[in-house]
Amino acid sequence: MTFYNRVEELNALASAFESPNADFVVVYGRRRVGKTELVKEFCNERPHIYFLAAQEAENRQREKFVEQIANYFDDRVPRIDGWDDAFGYLAEKLHTEDLVVVIDEFPYLISENDSIPSYLQGFFDEHLQETDSMLILCGSSVSTMESEVLGHESPLYGRRTAQLDVQPFSFKQAREVIGYDAVDAVRSYAITGGTPMYLTLFDYRQSLRENVQSQVLSPTAVLYNEPEFLLRTELRSPARYMSILEAIALGHTTPNEISGATGINSGPLSKYLQTLRRLRLIEREVPVTASGKKSKRSRYGVADEFLRFWFRYVEPNRSSIEEAPAIVYDGTIAPDLPTHVATTFESVCQEVVWEAIRRGEFEPYSEVGRWWYKEDEIDIVGLAPNKDRILLAECKWTSEPVGDALVESLRAKAENVRWGQSDREERFALFSKSGFVENLEEDLPETWSLFTLEDIDTMFSPEQDSHP
Template identity: 30%
Template structure:
């Protein structure tokens, strides 16, 4: 299935959990619980649905919708009634009046002699809307559900809430294993779409590795053919996925959307973000940026060096959302008038500049996966360095810790242009910047899309080498 390219490891982990159901050591409880978290539209629900379909065991799949407690409870009962659980008819005869009763009744209809699967999707909605839901879930798991041979799968898109659900001091602490589902990585995107390494990185930036968006990319076509088709269709996943995710993330907070749009437009400093967001107050901007950081939508980063710095910068973590906020979101009205051709021209005009900065975090993550390599050591922290005036910017900084390092391990530069190699002028600029931050002969690294003509570097990488880090 197209949506599950690259998900073999996660499916194998789910199958292993199902196979492991049964009494373990001194714990007589046969049940297993798994908490899955990941950004919206990343394919969490589709992954679990595929697993359930292939597992061939009795199962119930319930998705919360953020409605009132009574409506959610009725929807849960209906999900059980339409499930493949053998005793599901019990829910026809007796409708539970609250969530404690519903989970107790569910435990009563689960098989005792064979494994089953219970999936509760969008758990954060229940935590937010149902009083003491975490405690209810914990008691039900401890007293009833875990004593059945069941795999309980809890799914959520609110990353901070799902992470907190299993954290120390919370009712469900240490009661479930955790799985973080990320997007398809560049190698998986390239394999899925039949692209060469450089094109695979371009596709990863535009689609964010979201399976639903990748599914609309015809294998073998290039970026501009894909964008021409998608921008001509006002309901394509490339256009609507971000809007739907943001509506779910910020149902009652226009300010969060406003600040995110300012960051997505390219503003990186606190002052400039506030100005682009309409001159909002310092305290309002502080709260809004903290919400975005807590939700993992935005990263707040400091330069890595041996000296402390307060020059914090912000960026959108999801490359697809970053692309959408820059090129698509502000021009939806234009696209809805079927003038996606104008939007496409705007993308082409700004593509090289936008891509040059957007690809940097992906390259740094590639290096973190690839190292150690030859004479280049593994680095506990890989980031970048800048000054307030931007007179010195170093794309890659490897260090023993962040943001204040005891020792810099290597410095590097990224030149991500099709037809321009990393040359001696680029090397000279990197050497000057090294002198400005350290007196040590720290190894120098170059990453280039268009090849290398400079010599004397400790390591060099192109798209093919970087893609190997993900394979």
């Protein structure tokens, strides 16, 4: 498989490795996000020991760990009775050669022995610091990594020299992988999201319809049961969590709506929502002008495009998919897909705003997000740091060019956004899949910026990265 992107992450690891002292790096992030591939790419041309923990008995894990060390040094496997001896053996070897030592899926070790972080603390304090080696702990259970490795209560707290919270690819990063034209690229991203494994499963020589049928709607395909697998690896009883995710994916976004759709009372529901947020499967959103913690106008969204697609179209239609996947695609998915993609397009347009700020094409905005109040909603609102300027933007994934009606609608809604100074400067932007009616741009003042899908695609093309 081709390794894509992750330039910043690789540079961070390389800088740490080249520093004169020992390094302890924590790499974590959701499953399938590409942590293992990142670490292996980094280790590729460097002396290293890579150990992948598994869900098996502690003594067998320890034996395998010691075997990995012995094999690297062409040594006879010693008899080891405990983890302190195992790390002592590693320390002895690191005094002879500087290495990168990777322990992948570290939470599996902790689940068998919660004293492992204490043993590692001793190893770091007494041995690793005397070398020029690097220890990398890698894990997919974000909650375990944050509490047992990075948390204040962890014996390892304060010892890390670097940490990488590996995120899914943005649309700009995913665009390098997606081999479609601009329209199908956004549609495809709305299905796979930015998870590298999902992106690379699609064969971009085939149509989007063919890819969805073969990679998502086929009962033998990896992605057909993927969300259920992900939930079962994190949760003992995922049924209620799945019903919540399905409700949110189908448009029930407030706690009251989710409760009504699932039949789960508000008390237990808040705990389920908290767990799903901790697992990074859903996001809580409040209007960009509101205080995140205090606002009662919260909405929830599925945090991953693929999971949103799966819970919207696959989970509710499993029986039909087993019988006739083509009919499900043509009759259920295809007619509704523009609605699904419209939400993704808003996220892509937010990326455009940040990219334009980075390039100096837009003035700086410290916060960018959605805004809503009662019946009014604006897709993107940007708030300037000193509250003297505001950006208001709409994103349209429609088959018709955008015209004056949207301009007047946005101007009217702008008056209802209570934020900043009374004489604030108002900037506007429109993003449109199908472009704009003739002469619209010429008729608007300079405070308006218009972006076609081609403009967006050009902005995210690789050659644009050299732009100052």
